[in-house]
Amino acid sequence: MTAHAPAVTMASRAEHVQKVVTPGGITAWLVESYAVPLVALEFSMRGGAAQDPADKPGLATLLASLLDEGAGPYDARGFHRAIDELAIHLGFGADRDSISGHLQTLAKNTDRAFELLKLALTDAHLADADVARVRSQLVAELKRDANDPDAMAAKAFREAAFPDHPYGRPARGELSSIETLARPDLIALRERLFARKDLRIAVVGAIDAKTLSDHLDATFGALGAANDLISIEPTIIAGAGSRRIVTLDIPQTTIRFGRTGVTKRDPDYFAVVVANHIFGGGSFTSRLFREVREKRGMAYSVYAQLNEYDQCPMLIGAAATKNERAGEALRIIEEEARRFADEGPTEDELDKAKKYLIGSYALRFDTSTKIASQLVHLQMDGFEPSYLDERNGKIAAVGLEDCKRAAKKLLGDAELLVTMVGRPEGV
Structure with a gap:
C-alpha cells in the first residue's frame, strides 16, 4: 500500500493523543483521524539483536524476517496473498534494542488486518524450508556487504567501538555462523522476547478507542505477560583517538x-x-x-x-x-x-x-x-x-x-x- 493518511492538523499535538488502556492491561497511544479511511499501527518490544546468543548473531533479524513467511493456516505464499488481496501493509524488523512491526490498512479491512497481525506474532510457522530460504537471502546480503566500503567501514567501527559487548556483534549475523541458525533457536528467542511487558503501541487513523481496545486485546493479549531479557551493561565507545x-x-x-x-x-x-x-x-x-x-x-x-x-x-x-x-x-x-x-x-x-x-x-x-x-x-x-x-x-x-x-x-x-x-x- 502506497497511500498515506495526511497528518492530523494540530495546534497542540499532545491533546490529540489518547491513552487507551484495554481490559487486558495493554496500553496504546491513539490519534483518531477520519480525513482518509486508513489505520496505521506501529509497535515495539524491548529486545533486539543485542539479545542474540553470542555464538548466534543475526538471530533476532532472522526471526523478524520470518514472521510474515507463513502463519496459522497459511504457508508463506498464502500469507502474502492474504495481505496483498486487501492491500494490507504488514512488516517487522529488529534493531539493536527492540523488535518492531508496522501495520497499515484501509479502515474497512481493519478486522482482517489485525487477525493477520495476530497470526504473525503468535503463530508464525518458522518452518525449516522458510528458515533456509530467508537465511539464504541474508547470506546474499552479507556477501554483498563484504565488499561494500560503507558496510565495511560500519563493521570495522562497530567492532572497534564495542569489543566484548553485544553491540559489537553484527545485527544480521556473520557468514561463518549464519548457517547454524535454526528453527529451535528462533522458537527459543521468540519465547524470551515476545511479551506484553515493554510493549509499546501507537495507532493513527480511522478507528475509535473502543474498537482499538478490542483489537489490541485480541491481537497482543495472546502474548506472554513477561519477557526474559539478558541484561545489557551500559558502555561507551572504545578507542577514541585511534x-x-x-x-x-x-x-x-x-x-x-x-x-x-x-x-x-x-x-x-x-x-x-x-x-x-x-x-x-x-x-x-x-x-x-x-x-x-x-x-x-x-x-x-x-x-x-x-x-x-x-x-x-x-x-x-x-x-x-x-x-x-x-x-x-x-x-x-x-x-x-x-x-x-x-x-x-x-x-x-x-x-x-x-x-x-x-x-x-x-x-x-x-x-x-x-x-x-x-x-x-x-x-x-x-x-x-x-x-x-x-x-x-x-x-x-x-x-x-x-x-x-x-x-x-x-x-x-x-x-x-x-x-x-x-x-x-x-x-
Missing part, C-alpha cells in the same frame, strides 16, 4: 568516525541537538559540510548525527573522498571538532539552526505512519505526549552559552574513533 584502516583497492576512501554522545535525559540534550546540527547535522549548512565539501570539494556528503542505543548514546559521522585526499579530509574533520568544542557556535549559526529545527519538525508528522512511528519512539524513550508540544519550545530556549556548553559536552577533547576503508593517503 584509527583503523581496512585496505580495499578502490579509488576513494570511506571514513566513519564517532565518539560517546549524550543521552536524551541529559539536561543539555536539546542544546546538544542544536549544537550537532551546526557541527554536522545540517545537510547543507553544517560546519563539516562547509569546510569539507564547499570550501575544498573533498566529499559529496559529510555528516554527523546523534544515535542512541539503550546503553550507549553516540555521535556518529561519515564521509567519502578520493584516496589522495583522505588524510586531509580527516584532518579537517578533527580540526573542526576541536574548534567547535573550544569555541562553540556563533549567534548567526545558532539562530539559523534553531529556526531550521523548529520549522522542519512538522515534517515528522505529515503522514499517519510517521505520526505513529514518532509516538512509539517517544514511548520507548520514556516520554509523555506533552513532549510533542514542548520540544520546539525547548529548542527555542537554547541560548548561546547553552549551545557552547553543549558543544563541549558533545565533543569534549574531540578525540574520535575513526575507521577508513580504501587506500587512504596522508593518514
